[in-house]
Structures are given as C-alpha cells and as structure tokens.
Amino acid sequence: MHGNLIGGQWCEASEVSENINPSDTRELVGLYARGGREDAERAVSAARAAFPAWSQSTPQFRHDILARAAQELATRKEELGRLLSSEEGKTLPEGVGEVGRASSVLSYMAGEALRVTGDRIAGLLAGSDVEVTREPLGVVGVVSPWNFPIAIPAWKIAAALAFGNTVVFKPAEIVPGSAWALVDILHRAGLPEGVLNLVMGSGSQVGGVLCSHPGVDAISFTGSVATGRRIAMDCVSGPVMKRMQLEMGGKNPLVVLDDADLDLAVECAVQGAFFSTGQRCTASSRFIVTDGIHDRFVRAVIERLKGLKVGHALEAGTHIGPVVDEKQLNVDLSYIDIGIKEGARLAWGGKPLDLPTPGFYLQPALFTEVDSSMRIACEEIFGPVATVTRVKNFDEALSVANATEFGLASGICTTSLRHATHYKRHAQAGIVKVNQATSGLDYHLPFGGRKASSYGPREQGQYAVDFYTVIKTAYTSA
C-alpha cells in the first residue's frame, strides 16, 4: 500500500483505491491510500508549521534538493515512464518522455530558486529609499488532472518550493502512482518534514478542503472548466480570498490554408489531435481548412490514420494507447454519437476496439462536413476525436478559429508570411503555433490560455515567479 505523506510521515488512510491499467483492466498497478477531509486538514497544518523555516531557508538549500530530485527522476525515467504509461495509458515513449520533462522542469526550477530578484527605486520624498522584494505566499494547494500525471505536478510543486512555499498536493484519483513516486523522490532528496505533503483522495473531499481551508494561501489547479469554476468560488468564499491559478480546457483550432505544405499540415494535425489519445489540453480538435486543399487534406489525414496502431501502451509499435478510463471512453463515444446525429460525416474511425488485452481502446475519429456551431465543434471532448470545417479563405478561417469560448492554443499551417503574422497577432489564445502541432510545449516558456481556458498568472519558465511570490514595497528614511 502506498500511503499519503503528511508532516514527513507516510500514513495509511481508512480507505484504499485500486490503480487500474487502462491497457489491461485485469492488471492492478498498485494500491494507494484514499485520504479524506481529516487527512487534508492535518496536511494543511503540517504545511503551515513547516512554512516559517522553509520560507527562510537559503536558495542554495532549496536548489540542491530540487536538483537532486531532478537527477533521480532522470536516472529512473524508463522505470517511472513505464509506471506512468501503465496507469494513464499513453504510450511508453510518451510516458518516458514525460518523466524526462519532469526532471528538466525540476532542474530548471532549481536554478530559479537562485534567481529571485527585486528592485531598488528612489522614493519621491527626500531621503526615501524604496525596495521592491518578492516573498513566498505561504501554503500552496496543488490540484492536478490525470492527463499529465507527473509533468503538471512537477511544474507546480517545483515552482512553489523553489520560491519558498510549502505545499499540499492532491493528484487526480485515477493516477496516484506517478504522483506518489514524485513526492517520494522529493522527500528523500531532503525536504524537511511538512514542506511537501501528499494527500491522495477524491476531488470533492480532499480538493474541497484545500480550496476552502483558511490555512491555504493559494491554489494552483489544472483540470476542467466546471471544476475550475467550483474551485474559484471556494477560493473566494473564506475570510481571506486565496490567490488562484486555474488552467482549464480547450477546443484548439488548427487552420490549414491552401498554400500549406500538405505533408507538414497532416503531421501537425495527426500529432496534435490524436497522439496521447487526444487527451491533451492543447490537442487540436478542430481542423479549419480552406476550400482549395480541403479534400486533399482529408484524404491524407485518413491515410495517415489508417497506418496508426491503437494498442497496449507498453507494446512496441503502439502509436495510440487506450483512453484513460471507462468514464472518459463513454464521453468520447457519446460525442461521436452526437456528431453523427448532428449531421456531421464520420469519415474515419470512432469505433471501440476489442484487443487481446481488455482495455478502453478507441479508433481515432475524424468528422468532416462539420458546421462550426455543432456541439462536436464547440465542446471539449478530451479524446481522439477531431472535426474538419471547410472555409472559403483566411479571413473566415481566423474568425471560425476564434469563435469559441476557449483560448488555450491555436495553430496555423501556411507558407505565407503575411497570413502567419496576421494569425499570430489575432488568434485569441495564450499559445499560437505556426507550422507546428498545437500540443508540445517548451518547459522554460510561459504556459497558459485566455478566455474560459485560464484564470490567473502564467505557469512555467521565469514567469512562474509571479504566481508563487507576493511583492512587498518597503520605504525607508535613514
């Protein structure tokens, strides 16, 4: 049994949850504690108690712990990638890649601990000196989704710790294994007790306590819009409103213009929409394609899809692993049904697959003849389902791309500098990609969206400091 980490002690919980492999539901990946409200409350107290000393620890001390943890992640990335793929269902190369990314994030953030700066500014009164400094926030609650079970926790926790905050971490219930491994590594890397606490358990119970507890100063959340909205209300309902950072859903467009390099466009489309089983917040789920290339593009995407192998995440040769669980598979299938009823044409795939290992396998699905007002073109599905909408020209493509409540990532394939430049300036999204898949992001750059996709400051890179520190302005007259 894998326990929760509270105040430096590994603790059992009254309930246990089974971590099931979506590639083979007969396989139990492990047993994990299922904490409740009381565990969450104890963890908040432990994090509060640890804060004064940790917030005043030296940057070198924090750096060294993060760097040691980064090193262990790098050394164990094959093993941990296998664990990640076993619990989440992305392919082994994707799982190993994600662990490698978590390692890089930790070493980058180790460096950030050394790079906190401030300003010294002349005051307006004679002899007044002003210092602008950054201080840690206090206790940060980290609430993460299942689709990047180690990278997302790593980039939130590492930033929180680097800048002197203490943490209570609640991972998504269905992927506790990667979360546990990450916490175990950071703990053994030398974190003092209570600085990082892990409480596995349900969103409504453990997550609910973190978002409403007066002992938590800030929440960094990634997940769906519905949960984000709920969390936001909890965060402002206490006596002191919590700082929050909410990274939520997307319905990301990829525009393909007549002048695009067809092979490149197909690669961007298929990579962006279907790899990682389409379960990425930055996945392109809407292809918006101009008339002159539309038919060739659709034919080439289908050809490419025919060559992709859906299968067991750990099997060599698998391109697309299973859907994460039965609930998400049912969501995907119900949207495929909705699309057909709305009058879109299911041009390829969309059928569940029976493979030798019982798992949640789904063929990638491509819809054509999709009107941009259809539900399948507006609502986030979060599976390997993409739509193609035909447009007349660049102007219509841009307006369809922006006609969504979401604003995470937005892409265009074109060889026209004029169109690429115009698109970069006018796409209503936090991330814009030209001739690249919408998914796949650098860890040293700011990440986040606009509109319904995001609320609060950016994550990652040198911008992360804005969320995880609070600014103090100190005036001195000598």
Ligand code: NAP
């Ligand atoms: P979710 O259902 O919203 O859950 C996210 C996290 O919130 C989980 O840990 C969940 O716990 C917890 N939670 C649920 N109810 C809560 C409550 N009342 N109070 C506090 N916490 C609560 O999202 P998901 O299904 O895991 O992940 C998929 C979603 O994440 C998609 O919408 C995707 O677009 C989004 N996502 C966004 C980004 C981004 O950076 N923008 C990145 C990745 C994913 P349990 O799961 O244990 O119940």
Ligand code: MG
């Ligand atoms: Mg969920």
